[in-house]
Amino acid sequence: MFKSRGILCRHSLSILSFERVDNVAPKYILECWSKNLKRRHTHIKSSQDEPLLELRSKRFNDLVFRSHNICEFASESEELTRILHRTFDKVMVEMQEYQERSKEKVRYPIKKRR
CATH class of the missing domain: 1.20.5 (Single alpha-helices involved in coiled-coils or other helix-helix interfaces)
Known part of the structure; x- marks a missing residue:
């Protein structure tokens, strides 16, 4: 509910910060949040992206948006x-x-x- 593309959303992180939660019990950590997880997608934007990767990420995001709409229609x-x-x-x-x-x-x- 509070994640996007396998990344914990800023809303939940800000609540943890507001509540001054410094540690989270391992049972609450999802496997998809682990650095060791092999991801299906690698087009998550970060501040360290190189210009070429940024272009690829933009194309990827456009494709995801368009394919989502098509898939939603096809699922009818x-x-x-x-x-x-x-x-x-x-x-x-x-x-x-x-x-x-x-x-x-x-x-x-x-x-x-x-």
Whole structure:
């Protein structure tokens, strides 16, 4: 309830601070708050982000926002969900093919004639 993307929200942190709580019993610490947890996403903004990572984070956030709206709509029925799954599969194949073509261009750059 008081977390976003696995990070404890500032509301709950400010309450703990206001109540002068310096220590929290381990049983109240969720595994997802651990530094040792392998995260599915790595696009959480921080003040230490490099400019390129910031651009990637912005693209990621835009994609999450748009996909959330699409998923919410698709969840209204089984058929809409199936349509979206098929579309996801097609898009994934297209992106993987694009990535492979891009790698080929880097490996075998076109030489210009002089």
